[in-house]
Structures are given as C-alpha cells and as structure tokens.
Amino acid sequence: MTYSVKEIFKTLQGEGAQTGKTAVFCRFSGCNLWSGREKDRKNAICNFCDTDFIGTNGKNGGKFKNAEILAEIINKEWGSDYKSIHKYVVFTGGEPLLQLDHALVNAVKNLGFQIAIETNGTINIDLSIDWICVSPKSYDKLVVTSGDEIKLIYPQNHLHPSLFENLKFKHFFLQPMYNNEIDNNIELTVNFCMNNAKWKLSLQTHKLIGIQ
Numbered sequence: 405m406t407y408s409v410k411e412i413f414k415t416l417q418g419e420g421a422q423t424g425k426t427a428v429f430c431r432f433s434g435c436n437l438w439s440g441r442e443k444d445r446k447n448a449i450c451n452f453c454d455t456d457f458i459g460t461n462g463k464n465g466g467k468f469k470n471a472e473i474l475a476e477i478i479n480k481e482w483g484s485d486y487k488s489i490h491k492y493v494v495f496t497g498g499e500p501l502l503q504l505d506h507a508l509v510n511a512v513k514n515l516g517f518q519i520a521i522e523t524n525g526t527i528n529i530d531l532s533i534d535w536i537c538v539s540p541k542s543y544d545k546l547v548v549t550s551g552d553e554i555k556l557i558y559p560q561n562h563l564h565p566s567l568f569e570n571l572k573f574k575h576f577f578l579q580p581m582y583n584n585e586i587d588n589n590i591e592l593t594v595n596f597c598m599n600n601a602k603w604k605l606s607l608q609t610h611k612l613i614g615i616q
C-alpha cells in the first residue's frame with residue numbers, strides 16, 4: 405500500500421509518560437475527525453487540533469510506495485546510532501490508524517525500533533505496538549479502551565475525565581488544551597489533578613523549549 409506522510413522528524417517525546425525520550429515522529433497525513441481545513445474546524449468532531457497534517461510537504465514528507473521504503477527513511481532520520489537498543493518511532497498524524505498496518509510495523513521492527521502510537525482511539529488496534537497513547541475526542545466513538553496511557557485534553561466540552569476513569573490504562577493524564585486560553589487551561593488542569601489524584605498533568609514540553 406502507499407503511505408501518505410506529512411513529515412518525519414527526530415525530536416524528544418514532549419508529552420505523557422515518555423516525556424523526554426528521543427524518538428522519530430512519523431506524522432501521517434489525514435484524520436477521520438477533522439479535514440484539517442480551517443473552514444471546517446468549527447463543525448468538526450475534533451475542533452482544537454494544534455497540528456497541520458494536510459498533504460506531504462513537511463520534512464521527509466511524501467508518498468511512500470511500500471513499508472520498507474518508509475521504514476528506511478525513518479531509520480535514516482534516527483541516524484548513525486543504528487545498533488542502538490533505544491530506537492523508538494512514534495506514529496502520529498492526523499490519525500495514524502487510518503494507514504499504519506502490519507507491513508509497516510514489521511518493517512520498523514526489523515530495523516530494531518520500538519513502536520509507539522498517538523491515536524484518537526476511534527479505530528481498533530490489531531497491531532503489535534509497544535506503547536499505546538489514546539487521546540479521546542468523542543465518548544461515543546471511542547473503541548480503544550485499554551492501552552499504556554490515556555491523555556485527555558482538558559477542558560473538553562462533554563468529555564469529563566470521570567467518563568474514562570474505569571478504562572484499562574497504566575497512566576491517566578490530563579493535558580491542557582493549547583489555544584488562546586492556555587494559561588487558564590493550565591490552571592484548570594492543575595486544579596483538577598490536585599483534587600483528583602488519579603490524574604497526572606501532561607505538559608507539551610516541546611512547546612515550552614521550542615523544539616518540534
């Protein structure tokens with residue numbers, strides 16, 4: 405299958421329990437909860453997205469004809485530290501489960517990568533993935549109800565954290581919604597966590613330090 409990829413870049417995981425970990429991010433194009441066009445934002449199921457995932461024009465972006473070719477670019481972006489036991493790729497987007505498949509999982513595993521995913525949880529995961537982060541945008545559409553971490557963006561209309569508290573995750577994070585209310589959203593999130601200790605604060609640390 406052909407994969408449509410917006411960008412591939414090496415950085416530090418900025419969010420959640422793996423914050424600070426070196427990773428290659430592979431950002432797929434396209435999402436099932438928003439077209440990515442500003443004119444559609446207000447009517448989208450997910451309307452606060454901070455990411456441009458349209459097209460293939462980012463760093464290392466493109467249409468890749470098969471899994472091996474894409475895996476090789478991910479490996480090249482990791483760099484010469486090729487024998488490292490620390491090789492780590494995060495599949496994100498857009499919504500990565502629209503495109504991620506067994507062939508690509510196997511191709512990056514064969515190159516020695518551990519695999520993480522950032523998903524909105526609306527598409528079933530039938531793949532062998534080492535770290536699953538689910539970030540719900542709709543209660544009704546949520547089908548991935550277990551994983552390593554749930555990272556709920558807060559505050560979100562109609563999505564109170566208590567809706568998710570009994571799901572099977574190792575970590576429960578609230579991440580302040582990044583928009584022009586960010587200072588207020590941080591304060592609300594801190595207050596919520598301090599009064600509901602099941603939930604931990606996740607900050608988008610890459611934004612704080614100005615890396616991608």
Ligand SMILES: C[S@@+](CC[C@H](N)C(=O)[O-])C[C@H]1O[C@@H](n2cnc3c(N)ncnc32)[C@H](O)[C@@H]1O
Nearest residue numbers: 452453454455497498499522523524539581582
């Ligand atoms: C751009 S999304 C791509 C992966 C997938 N579609 C998802 O929503 O999880 C990556 C992460 O960024 C988070 N995110 C997106 N917009 C955000 C915002 N405005 N503020 C805080 N986090 C945001 C998402 O909730 C998700 O955890």
Ligand SMILES: Nc1nc2[nH]cc(C(=O)O)c2c(=O)[nH]1
Nearest residue numbers: 416417418419496522610616
């Ligand atoms: N540094 C960094 N960490 C991230 N964690 C999740 C991200 C995403 O957009 O999926 C992201 C991202 O875009 N950059």
Ligand code: SF4
Nearest residue numbers: 435438450453498524
């Ligand atoms: S589901 Fe994820 S990629 Fe899609 S619009 Fe929402 S935050 Fe962005």
Ligand SMILES: [Mg+2]
Nearest residue numbers: 454455496616
């Ligand atoms: Mg991001």
